[in-house]
Structure formats: C-alpha cells, structure tokens
Amino acid sequence: MAQNAKLETPKKSSYDVVIVGGAMLGSSVAWFLSNNPDFDGSILVVEKDPTYEFTSTSHTNSCMRQQFSNEINVRISQFAAEFVKNFREFMGDDPRVPDVPLQSYGYMYLADNEDFANILRENQKLQAACGAGTKFMTVEEIKCDYPFYYLDDIIGGNHNLIDEGYFDGNTLFDWWKRSAREKGAEYLTNEVVAMTKNAAGTRVESITLKSGDAVTCGTVVNASGPRAVLTSRMAGIEIPVEPRKRYTFIFDAEQPLDRDLPLTIDPSGVHMRTDGAYYLAGCPPDDDPAVDYDDFVQDFSIWEEKVWPTIATRVPQFEAIKLINSWAGHYSFNTLDQNAIIGPHTEVGNFIFVNGFSGHGFQQSPAMGRGTAELIAYGEYRSLNLSPFSFERIVQNKPFEEKAVI
Template structure:
C-alpha cells in the first residue's frame, strides 16, 4: 500500500465526490478535503446535464466503465444511505436508441458487436423491426438501430451529486466552500493547495476534478490540459404526441431527445464554428433549436411537428478537444497530482468507475478493479488518441 494520509480534491461535483466517497470507504484513516466553490451546484455540469447512462460506446473501456456505472446506480439506495435514509435518483432504464442511415450501418454493426461481447444488453434492429418496435418513428431513410433493452436510461443528476456528497461527508470527508487559487511545490510534488479563503492545505495527493474549470487548475501546475468549457443548451418541450416505449433517441444528425415526465428534453452539439470556449451559461442558443433541433425532430417523429419550448437552460461540457475521452491519472511531470477531467458529456455515467479507480490509484499505486491506464495523460503527450465514434 502507498502511504497517503492527506488528499485534497479540487471540485466537488460527481467526479470529486465519487473520489471522496470511495477513498473514505476504502481507508477511513485518509484525511480527504474537497474544495467546492459553489455548494449550490448552480453552474455545475453534474446538475445541468441531461443525466443519462449508456453502454453504446465504441471503445471497450467506455463500455466497461458504464457497465459498472449502471450497477452502481441500481444499488445507490444501499450504497449511499445515510442514517438509514436511502437516496433516490429516479433511475429510468428506458434505453438508448442509436439510429443509422446506410452511411453509418457498418459502424453501427461493429459497435454493436463490441458492446454485446462485453455483456451489454443491446438489441440490433433492422429497419422493419425498428419500425415495428417504434411505430411513431419515421424510418424511411434508416437501415437499422441499436436499442439498449437493459442498463441504459436517465436519472436525476443533481440527486446523484447530492447523494455522493452527503455519503462522503458522513464517512468523514470535509467539504470546504472555497476556490483553489494556487499550489506550493517542492520539485515534482505539490505540497500545499492554496485557497481563496487564505488557507494552505497540506496534501500527499492532489486530485484535479474541477470539471469545466479543470484547465485553470492545471495552469496553476504549469500543465497544458486540453479540456475546455463548451456550452450545451438543453430544451424542455411539450407535445401532444403520445410516444409509447420511448427511449433516449440519438438521430444520425446528433440531435437527441428523451422523455422527461410528461414532456421531453432535447438538444444537440452546435457546429464547430458556433462552439467557442466559455460562452455564458445564462444564455441559451435558441437559434440552434429553431434551425436544427426542431426540424430534425419533426422529420424523425412526425408527431413532433407540434412542439412548444417550456423551459431551456445551458450547462458546460468539460470538453477534451484531443479525443473526447476522459483523462485519468498522474501527469508524468508531477508525481502526486491526479487528473480526472475531460469527460466530454460522459462524467455522470463514468463517475462511479472513475471515483473507484482514482481511489485505488491513490491507495494502491495502481488501478485494481478496472484498468483505466489507457485514459492516462501519456496518450495526450504521445499523440495517441483514444477514438470514440459515439460522441453525443
């Protein structure tokens, strides 16, 4: 076992709180301090995302991380209960439905083969079967779809963050409502994390789990982290449409929608020329809905010609511009700082596997349950991207 007594985690969202939870669960002797500048999580990606989980990825490790993620979410009541009170995150395993035109058929088949080989419950639906299963769908320009019959769906992201935070606190993790402003170093080690409150927190290990603001924390260390805050607008819409057995649907264009009670939420990524860094969160890209999302939804689901926006908001993706996958592990230039950043929209579902893995890395000096080393910083420095085809 590696001797670690003090860990400072910068960022108390789902990643930071999962790290704190797994650390204190595994070794109560480790002093864990989590710096979270906004305890309301009003601007946190964890609270503002579409909060979903899937196994329909194109890389084995992403599939495996989400397989553990759904196992964790299913057992959250017993795992994260505090004082006999079990939290609920309102998990709906409604499935994902990825759709393919002829141009995307081969990739859909390859991804499906990988996912099922790893144990994911994904069903391949040729066009006729697709139309029969989802009769409200316009499948004229489609050849097939893949549908998660189990283990995929959506949940209360804010509820997950709060449950992880409360459990970590009940296990002895200390949360401090302040910002990290700098570090003290001795050679290749961080010795203290400096805060806006004027404290210098001694640490054996520092964890950068600062989400969309992770790049600024990396700057304090002299590290260039290819993770940027990219705004994503989400629209809550009502419709007279009655869509039975409605999953989270991913159109070939990248537009998605899913049920949200009696309404639906939908969104898509803007085009690269309309996707700069750090756009203000108090603005919503309504033109994206009018020009792209609504026409796409009306084509794919004819009943969606009648839609009304009830509510809209924006949140940040912590977007890894290198390869859209998380960066997890130590940086070779700083021997006691772990990065857990750049999830590019997958942080909520990969949070449990990341928290477990980072805790193992701190306490054992290596990953134990699932080898996350392919997501290490070295691949960025050596220009070895982990290519994910299913970026949503």
C-alpha cells in the first residue's frame, strides 16, 4: 500500500465487475464500461496506491506510433490517435474536458544494415495499406529534412508525420477516472489479497481485500500492471508478465536544434525526442532482468556509458548537453512476445486479462479499454478484433509476432 494510505471499505457486498488496478488501463476499462449504454452493472475499481506514484502510468513517456509490423497493432494506434484528437467529443462534449494535442513529429526508425532496412520497407507497405503515413526515406532524404543527424553508418529509415509522436496521456487518465466515478464506478483505496473460485474452478466468485472485506463479483479484470502475475496467481493462473526497469533522461542542449526531433530509434536501441523546451532520451539496459516490484533505483552509468555517447554521436549538436531530470519506471513486460494479453482465461471464464503491454500501454489503452468493455457487455469484440492477444496463445506457447518492439 502507499505510505499512510487509509484502507477504504466497499459500499456494497457484490459487484458485477471488479477491476484490480485503477491506473491507466484499469481506468480505461472503467470509463468505457461505465460509458457503454448497454451496460448497467456495478463497477468496483480497487487501487492499492491512490497517489499512483509507483505505477507505470506515472512513469510513462506518452508516445504514440503506427509503425508496427502487424495490422492489428497499427489499427489499435490509429484508434488512439482518433480518440486523442477528438477527446472532448468522446467524453460527451463535456465543456470541462480540455483538448489534448497530439504532437505529430513522428518516429524515425534508423537502419544501419540491409536486413533491418528491408524489414522497415516491409513494415512501411503494411502500414501504408492501413492508411498510415509512413514513408521509407533514403539517407539523402533524411539529411534534407533533418540535417542535424550523423548518418554515415545509416542505410535508410522509416518516418511518419501523421498521428504519430507524443500526447499527454495523463490527461486522458485523469478524465477517465473522474468521468467513470461520475457515471457510478466506485474507486476504492484497498488491495485485493485473495480470490475464491467455485467448486469447478471455472469462475472467481469473490475477492478478499486487505481490509478483511470480501465481495462477490460477476467478472474480475486484471489491470495490475507489472504486478499482473501476483493478481492472476490468486486465481491459480500463471502469466509471463514481470517488471522490467526502463530509464528516462531529460536533457537541455547548449545548441538546441532548429526543428523538432522525431522520436528517433537509434540502431543501438537508444531513443530520443523533443520534449517541450528540452529533449528526452532512454533505452533498455543491456542486462535486462526482472526487478523487484518496488525497485526504482536509477543507474546513471546507463546515461554516462550508453545514452549520452550515442545521442552525441547521432546528433553532434548534443555533444554539449546538461542532464535536467531522470527517472526509472517499470514495463509490464510480457516475456513471451512483448505484446498485450487481453480477454478471458481459457478455464476461469470470468477472469479477464488487460496485461503485459511491454511499454505500449498508454497508446493502446483506448482500444484495449473499449475492447474489454465490449467483451464484458456483449461477450464479444465489436470494434476491433483483439483475439490475437488472447490468453490461448500463452497456453499454446505461440508468440504473437511483432517485429517493431522497442
């Protein structure tokens, strides 16, 4: 529990839907479900940390891209872009709701070998077929548009300036949470510590809270972020999701660039982009084990030995920079294939996953919240078919192939 957080008692003894985890994904499900005219059931959202200080939501970089290698991932991000650009309309034209700008300076995937360049070309064809604005650019074209890059080792790159870049995801989160509450969803500061199944083991019948309260439930939604497996184990279920540490660094440049820096994915794995008046950079560590759920200790050697040398090489103007801020956050890392796990368990039918986003959670949260709400309200997906992300592939050990994982 968050320090000094007071445990709250649920208002009722039974709920149609219990959502375990009230951060970005849990609140997306709560809002889409409470906003669905065909669902009139009760919703309980249980969140152990009402400050959200240590959630992935609070450590996000709020990026959005359509540059994936699989059509369903492209479609998911396209809905996210539509949702962000029309946020007030989606929120019922509520005059209190602010506009959420989508800073479309795009991603720039750089390839330093022919094999990866060919993958980018293949991905571009698929993305273009989905209506995305991705273009494969030659080195000469990149130099023309972004003369600040050092490109002597680069063959080409993929770039998209349409509905791809950065958005303020926390505004979505705040309004989903507020609106879901106004529509009747109950948010509870507490922690789910146990689940009871029926005799056949096919349904979760009740949950027990840290406060000692127990409530019966019609459906359980696991939206527990990096702690997803701790929640699933209460129902006797294993999922391949673990916390992996990711590092973000904010820096100032003595010689700022004369135009926006796209979210640039260097072949080294380091990424960087414009971040308001500053710049943002990050990367996975070379040694990338699972970490403790409460481990947010920073490793500044990653900045000194990997990030700074890489960005100073790729953008020579970044040789003189000053570190302004930094933090470590957790990916909800799906060790099978780094893609989401969505939908019901194969045996415990009322246990629904919204897990394992591996860094894609913010940009995928609108489509995943909508899809999960449809599944609960109608028993099926109606907008986008999210079944490729089902738990069945976990049982069969069949990874969902997505080549564009950062």
